[in-house]
Amino acid sequence: MNDFQAVVDLAITKAPNHAAQIRHLQFDVEITEKGRFDRFPYVGKQRLQKLEGIKIGQWYGKQTNSHVYLGAMNQMIHHVKSVQGNQIKYPRPTLFFWSDFYQDFVGTQCVSPLNFHARSYYQYTFKQTFQLQGQAVYQFTVTPKMKTDRLFSGILTLSQEGMFVGFDGSVESDAIDYRIHIQNQYKYESWLPRIANFNVRGGVLGITGEYEIEENVQGEIQFWQPRVHEFENSNKINEVLNISERAFDETYVSQLLANLHQGLIRKWKQRPQSALQAVDSVIIEPVQQKQALHSAFFPAPLDSSSIAYFDTLRKSPFRLDQLIFSKSFYFGKKRADFYPFEIYYKSPVFDSNFNTVEGFVSNAALVFRKRWARYHWLETEVLGRRSFGLNRNTGYIKLRYKTENFDISASQGDYVAQYNPDNTISPEMNSLSTLLLKNNQMKIYRKQYWNISMLKRFSSRLFMKASAESAFRSQMDNSTGYHWVNYLNRTFSSNNPTNDESIKEGFDNHQSFITQFTLGFRPFLTQSYLNSTRQSDWGSSPLIQIKYRAGWPEVFGSQVDFQMLEFSYVQNLALSPWVKSGFILNSGTFFGRSPEYFLDYKHFNGGLNLIQTGDMLASHRLVGYYQNFTSGANQRLNVNHYAYSTSGTYLEALSQFQFSNLWLKPILGTKKAYVKELLIANAVYLPKQKLFYQELGYGLDGVIKVLRLEAIANFSNGQFNYIGFRVNINSRIRIGNIPE
Template sequence: MKKTLLYLTSFLLSFICAQAGRVTGTVKNQKGEMLPYASVFVKGTTIGTTTSSQGSYFLDLIPGTYTITCQYIGYTKVEKTVTVPASGSVTLNFELSIQQTTMKEVVVRANAEDPAYEIIRNAIRKKKDYVAPLDSFTCEAYIKTLVKTRKLPKKVFGQKIEEEDRKEMGVDSVGKGIIHLSESLTKIAFKKPGKIKLEVLSGRESGSGGYGFNFPTFINFYNNNVNVFTAQLNPRGFISPIADAALNYYAYKYLGSFWEDGKEINQIQVIARRNYEPLFNGTINITEGDWRIHSLELTLTKKSQLEILDTMRIKQIHLPISKDVWQTKDQVVYFTFNILGIDAVGNFLNVYNKYEVAPSFNKRYFNNVVIKYDTAVNKKSKAYWDSIRPVPLELEEVKDYKIKDSMMHYRRDSVWTKAYTDSMRKKQGKITVMKVLYGGFTRYNYNPKSPVWFTWKPLLQQVSYNTVEGLVLNAEATIQRSFPKIKQQVSFTPHVRYGFSNQHFNAWASLQWWKREFTWDQDGGTTSRTVWGLAGGKRVSQFNQDNPITPLMNSVYTLFDRRNYMKIYENYFGRISWNKRFDNDLRITADVLYEDRIPIDNTTDFSIFKDKDKVFTPNYPYEKIPAQFIQHQALIASISAQFQPGQRYIQYPNNKVAIGSKYPTFAVSYKKGIDKVLGSDVDFDKWTFSIWDNMNFKLRGEMKYRFSIGGFINDSKVPIQDYQHFNGNQLIFASRYLNSFQLAPYYANSTTESFYAVGHLEHHFNGFLTNKIPLFKKLNWHLVGGGNAFYVNKDNNYVEVFGGIENIFKLLRVDVVASYLNGQKGQVGLRIGLGGLLGGAIQLPQ
């Protein structure tokens, strides 16, 4: 039935196309040079297209006579009349001349202001009427994304790019070629106040069964702060040339005016007053009298605080879609980047058509699903794409689709043949001694009915040293089996650990089973994921279950500075856990843990550098307990929930994905120590409530916070392992931001009190202030500041404040921290961590 529908759709599309005539042609300037992405449309309508990168275009129209308008920024608009035949095509070429502007007659006075400033002031006063001129509208956006490499390095991160990989990418021997090509058609619906929905009707990606890049790049210069793609390009956004405070940031020059359709258009040069501010340079054209944006061409560079990309150029043409309403008709974003030797260029083309200014929506149309994919989004035929594509493909694009799609179909058709599976298994390479010791490896059986993965964690990356076990060797591997028909997976991970000094051998294992469920409903569908876990054996644990210090850092400080900060104990344990995550991002976790806790003491005094004034401390939280704890058993049950209200989603054909909310995340947990069951010696009740969020203030930076309160309702029997610990840090390397205290001791403030409060707050200025400092603005280093605190009572409290620099080499962050313990001045220290464009995206191990 599905194939029949596809054939019927293709037939209908072919029939419709047969009833339309086609207007084809090229757009050139007077020198005969092709004009890429010029706007071509039917006068008086929103039906139109743009030229390709080689200046060619086509329009499919029903038979009749039309006035076709051709427009390009910097050139005079041209209109031509054409009669479209009932079948076949008609050629209509355009030659555009450079826009001739005339200067207004002005009276020259000493210190006279350029006429551009008054025009810009008028545009600023009127922009509130144009930022969202319609109560609601719908339109369609054709989106084409193209990325081409100009050069590729021989190696990336030390890994050689093999010739076979170059061919699969579609580049030649020197690394030139198309590495990404996609197109899509998306319906956009808007309704005040701020309701938006995108329906991705179709999408394709060259050489892939994916959907391509489907989201229109809404760049609204009527907003004070302009977002371009993602906040990663600049979390502060960019200041519009007609922002409320634009005259503080920009200089303007009047270039003259020209006339179109009886309306005078003023051409203004936009000049950033300062480098290393989030500012544009280029040209903006403003209509006389009503002061709208007619068109623009604006550029961003590294001196605009642009991250990742080297340059970005934005071109927009606005057209009237009704008597008093103008909207963006065409938009092209050109970009270049050179990262790790990968030199590339690309563009994002958006063509907006079929505007409807008074649509009707059903009551449930605007919901928390903001992006919805059609169930057949990537199953459209070539005939379909040829019928809806407003911009003709270039020869290299046609070739790219043909070659890569053929390769994709070949791989798909042969994917599970014996030759294919044998080839892929062989491609995984041999298991070498270096992979076992340092590199690690993964092996896959390439069986679609019962896929199995085996992953080995390299031995040398798990070697550590401590004063209890001496040299520690760990080994870990995971085997995972998937059940595609029932959408379930099972994984088994055994661990072994041996300490050469105390000669203790520990072994434990974990088993996980998870299932993903998807249920259709009238809003599209709901998804959920359930994970069951079972673990047990004999292991080594830190007294603070949050693991405030990593084995690697403890090894470095123990061997080189005679500091044994990590405190550990052995335990026979068994754990069963259950986790449920719903598509509204509600997460519920339940857990039952049994531990037979065994004390272990220091067995070695070895360190590389000896210092008679430094003595290793005992292997227990000596700040809170006078001697090593006594072996005991603990049975602990816990339950927690986490929720972020107002969650928004992307609805894919077969699942639903949460993409965030404007509200903070809330979490609550409860932990119960159960006495006299299975020999348990603990009896306590402990609760915690937390709230956290990131708040982007654009030009003024981004604030992140996390606040928690909690305490013990019952503290009858609380071993040191179950105290409330505040994650300290006594290393020069920063511990997890927003979850620790950079200068606090690890256990000195641990408590069993009935109430405590914890707060973490930091503000990332993202270039605000530092872009006034010559060296800092060139390096694009940013300020960060904030504080951390906890309060138990007047005798147990802690505050630290910090200020620092981040985005050093896009990776590092350095803070100076001052602490106050129990109301008394503590210490001042330096902390080095990860922060900035790349460093901020790296998650430290939990």
């Protein structure tokens, strides 16, 4: 073929067909993977060594030997024959994944050189042609047409028919560098896998490291005829629904390595263009045959003590200094991943703060748990709260029963509550702003209450939350003007906020009975299967929620009377490999009677403090709880944190777009992939206040790797107010909405 560029065009055009024709194969494969940390913050370094057995510079890895039965490129049965750890005490098997460029996007949302629009992204320069296994193959140098991440650079090898033969090169994604070597073999008139190696290097938040995985197909690849129902979904489907809880329970190293692995293979495994659901069935031999470790792949250990055990349930003898920190004490015979009995001690050292109502406060608690499985337990929590300023002791007792998909609790006590219980202000951040900036954002009241709450996850697509609470609610006032810095000679604001709709400061003590019901639904969720476990791609569907909240008069002596209905739409998605977006739409109204007490108004989620560590999408930047750096006279004022709280109809829209390159970054010559540009647009419409409030902003995310800088302009009914500047902690838009 004289026109070498025609080979590239043929490969691009035929990519889906070439992927579809690879079916019904079986082969042996050896998968080796390893990872190490080159640099780690000092405090984290000590924790790694003490709790997880991790040493900086030491390689930790494992080797998996399996026989793979392939129905399609994303449908496999893995017969695991052996799993061995290299400096890891409890290794888990690594599953084979088929690496190629037949999809439009591969790996961590990178543009494949065989993408249908690949010629818009890449330049292909013919390098050479030669014979490989008796077949003519063609090599091309692939060069990106633009300077950005998520585009491959390297040598692409194609067959005369346009099939993928191999690749040697690299790609950068989110400041992580991937070096890739793939070499296929010719068999059955197709090019099938022989060896694939991925070397990953990078860092985040002062942590740097390296990860490598290599797949070697061993022996002959043979045909295999699956049974008719081999890859049909099991009649008994399980789902892992407590995603956030499991991620929190992971040790740091195992979680980080798992994220690297999953990020690498996610798109290769799913193959949305194949129209086939991804299915992985895993069979582990009960008596494994030991295979020789790939000695050339695993370097010698630093010393004999560098063994990673990833054990979060280690017992240690009791010492008095353990009471300084929160700690779990385990009892009974250890099962696979849990002890049947646990006493969890919550230390007051890290649950102490300051507010202008109670002064300095401290919380301490004991939690008694009986477990039947890792995420199936019954617990009793007893918490005490000491207000040193008021010389008052309060607290509560709570009984809770939970499984992976069901959670019910009942509590009773005398405690404080914030005006917005759905998205509370951090007491620790409020302490800092109060003591250093004389800005007491957190507003609280006292409640003597009982509460019943329930969460039921029916599936990944559907969940329900419900609660009922009876409380005697009492007004609380500022009791101290204590501060560390007399910032701008400010005066502390009242603990009883007002606005144009509610001009009366404070409220009469009263009894309330309030119920709330929330239904959440993800209608378009994409799913795959691992054995009989269904796994979800959380970014594939919006989250739609309907919330009904009501105060019931005369029930348990209640004096509140209102009804509220709210509709919410949440969608985080990638518009392209270089543009991510997030949207939140909230619309609601009160019907029947509007709430009499300001506590029961709809309160909006304001931007967090001068330093923000939470979800940066779920808030207005300059409205709400926290004071920001602002221009002009407004800098000297305390923002009315509840200025837009309403007892009427409301419409709220929050949006954010994250770009790899937009305006300022190219002008400044900042090429670092971890620096992203942000566009922010927020709005709220309140007919009862005749207000249309808007925010437009620009930001840089990832400055000095850990900071996010924002400049936000706000407008009221089209009139410019002021510009606010914010310094926040780097926080990427997470693609996907984790279930409740």
